[in-house]
Every structure is written in structure tokens, then in C-alpha cells.
Amino acid sequence: MPGEHAPASMVVLADANNFFASCETVFHPELAGKPVVVLSNNDGCVVARSNEAKQLGIINGTPWFMIREAAERDHVIARSSNYELYGSLSRRMMSVLSTFLPGQEVYSIDECFMRSPWDGERTRQICLAMRRTVLQGIGIPVSVGVAPTKTLAKITNHWAKRHERSHGVTLWHDLAQSDGGAGILASIPIEDIWGVGRRLAKRLRGIGIRQAAQLRDSDPVAMRRRFSVQLERTILELNGFPCIYDDDHAGGNTRNTELLCSRMFGEPVQGEDHIVQAVSVYAQYACRRLQRQHSLCTTVSAFCSSGNVHTGIPSAAHGSMTLPDPSDDPVIIAAAARTALHGSIIPSVRYARAGVLLTGLIDADAFHTLPTLGANSDPGLSSVLEQVNRRFGPMRVGIGCAAGIRGEGRASEEVGARWAMKRNMLSQRCTTRWEEMPVVHAN
């Protein structure tokens, strides 16, 4: 496989700055220059911050309730996470980026790898133009790192974000000779390396490896034996030998191998009825994603658990069902999820979250059966659901919604059940909902 990749080309990593916070600013320019934080579902904890919020010392992952008072004193603006908006802006951004360089591999909602077949200077000019275009056309600032390997591109990108003079674009070549020739790796702690998490960093420090340069200079074979094959790859990548590949980025559309839909409840709930409702709804969300990627699943798992240890004895229930035939039918899959949990829910427990996991995913085209031998649901019901959802929007009707869980909220696709998520500071979904489109006034 390595042979298939052109060795001469450089890895280009484009990564949006403070992506969620930047998205909130696109349609609310008055937020620019102000401290903005974006909160996780249920407005639980901070998941993104503008530069100004970072300067106030707000750390990612901090529970909102713990810093709320201080943040409000500092005039921090908080938003519930609006994934519909972020997803939409992400698709636009990726689309623009892909017109500048080949080999795009969308790595996450806010970053993608690309390849440049050009030399350093030409690559730099292309990346500067790419950055300007995205900023002007989408309104999102991105930083770009260019390096021989993905691991080094991550480091280079990180540097570009922090140093104004780079104008958002940095080449590994520029950094390799810094610090009097020792290179920038001598000043980077190991936990800042892509692929080295907290646990591994602790173990590495235990054997005296503290900086990236020390890891780069360690023996990859010995480290593989002692730790893992991933760490060996990281070491090789730090030395400039690419060995982390994306297997199937052809078309940029990779398929998931499993799909999970899980949520914390807005408030803990008790009793099988509520859990079954939630699990039915999550199963339908998961099915939409399954159908979108044109897959069928073979196994359906469902789980629920009580949350906070302080509010009761921790308790969890889970179960799974193998389907008689691979399916993407919400009727079948929601029923399987309910069956998987049936009997294991304890009536006295207050559950805080639940979820549905679809595994054993296969390509829908790879599975054929005669219509009469297919899965034993009423085909009419599924197709009616599909047609209604297509015409009137997702989740207007659905399974498990009969028990009065359609709420009053503005969001048509959200259920109004007691257990539904809290998102009290949600911005408008300007790019995906007609009724939430921004209005511009000209004087």
C-alpha cells in the first residue's frame, strides 16, 4: 500500500480555528472579538472557545454550571451546540478547500488532509490563496500546516495557529531548523503529539521521554515491542517517513463501520416506558444515518445507564439482538432495540442516558434477497414513514412518538419528551431552515 502513494507529495492539513465558535460568529458578526463559548448537549460543558474566551482561562471540558457565574461577569457569550449549522458550514468549507488541492480526506468536522504535488513556495502560495477564499466565502478562518507526514503536519498546523506572522500557513521546512538547528520538536511535550494521549504520555515520561524530539530519536522497533504498533508509526512519522494512511479516501466518502446514537437525558427518567421511547427515537436517528451511507446493519444493541454516582447506585442495562436479515428499516431496528433492553430495566433506577449502537454494517448493494423472503415487517409502514419524512421534514412522524412526546419546541425534529435534551442557548440554523434564515436590512 505505501507504494501506491506518491512519495514526493507533501501532506497539507487545513484546520479551522475555533470552529464552533467561528460558526456562531458567521451570522452574528457582533460576536467577533468577544469571548464566546459553545456548550455540549444539555448545555453540559464547554466544547469550544473563541480566542478571547481562551484568554480568560476557560478550559475545554469544564462543566458550564461551575464557571457560569464568573463567565457571565466577564461578559462571556454562551451558545448551545448547533450541529446542524456547523455541519452545513463544514460541508461548504470542505467543498471550497477541495478545489485548491487534490486528495482531500475529511478527517473531522473542521479539518481535512490534502496533498500538494508542488514545491514548497508554490504550495505556500496556494495555501494562502485557499485560506483567503475560505475566509471570504464562508467566513471561517482556517490554518494550514504543510509537512512530509500527517503527524508533522499536525504539529506545523498547531504552530501556524499560534503565530500571527505565519499568516495562517506554515511549512515544516520553516520549523525544522528553528531553536538553533535542534528543531521545534525539542520544545514540544509528548502529550501534544497526535496519537499520544494522557495514559501513554504518562508511561513515556516514566521512561524519561518528555519531548517530541526524544520520542523521534527512540528505537521504533523496541518501542513497538514495549508499547504498540501505533507508537512505532508515530515515531517513524516524526522522522519524516509517512506511514499513517487513509485506506479508502477515494471520493472522500468513507463509510462508518458502526453507528452510535446516544444521549444524556435532559433530566433523569424512571421506568421502562420512557427508556423505550427514547431508544425508539434514537434507533430512528441511527437508521437515517444508516440509510444515508447506504448500509444495512446486522446487529442492534441498546443500552441505558444511571448517571451521577451521587444521586444513586450506578446501574446500567444493555442487550443486543442479531437481526434475521440485514436491514435499514426503522420499524425493524427500533423493535430490535426495544427487545434488546426488554426486561433488564430496573423500575427504581433513575436513568441518565441511553443509546443505540448499530454494528455489523454492510453495503446495501451487497445484500440481495427475494422480496417475499425479506424481513418480516409491513413494508407499507416503512415506506409511508419515509415519504412523510421526506415531504414534511425529519421526525414529523415516527415510531414511539404516539405516547405524547411531540413537544412545543420550535425545532420540528426534536421530541418534546421530559428526557429530551436541553439546549436553551441555541442559535439559528441559518443555512438549513427556511424559517430560520437570517434577514439583512439595507439602509
Place this chain on the structure above:
DNA sequence: TCTGGGGTCCTAGGACCC
């Protein structure tokens, strides 16, 4: 009172087979 959600890859160990 209140701490997210959705993934991937790798490894070890068990079941099973010849």
C-alpha cells in the same frame, strides 16, 4: 442540582478447527 457524543484501531483472550 447541573460533567457530551460519535467514532476508529489495536490487542488479548476464548472458542473452535485440523
Place this chain on the structure above:
DNA sequence: TCTGGGGTCCTAGGACCC
């Protein structure tokens, strides 16, 4: 008392990522 060698497949759990 002694108890092969090698392989595959599956699953659970750890670790990491954004």
C-alpha cells in the same frame, strides 16, 4: 504424571481522536 502446534474468527475492552 504427562497434555502439540498452528491457524481463524469473534468479542470485549483499552486507548485515542475530534
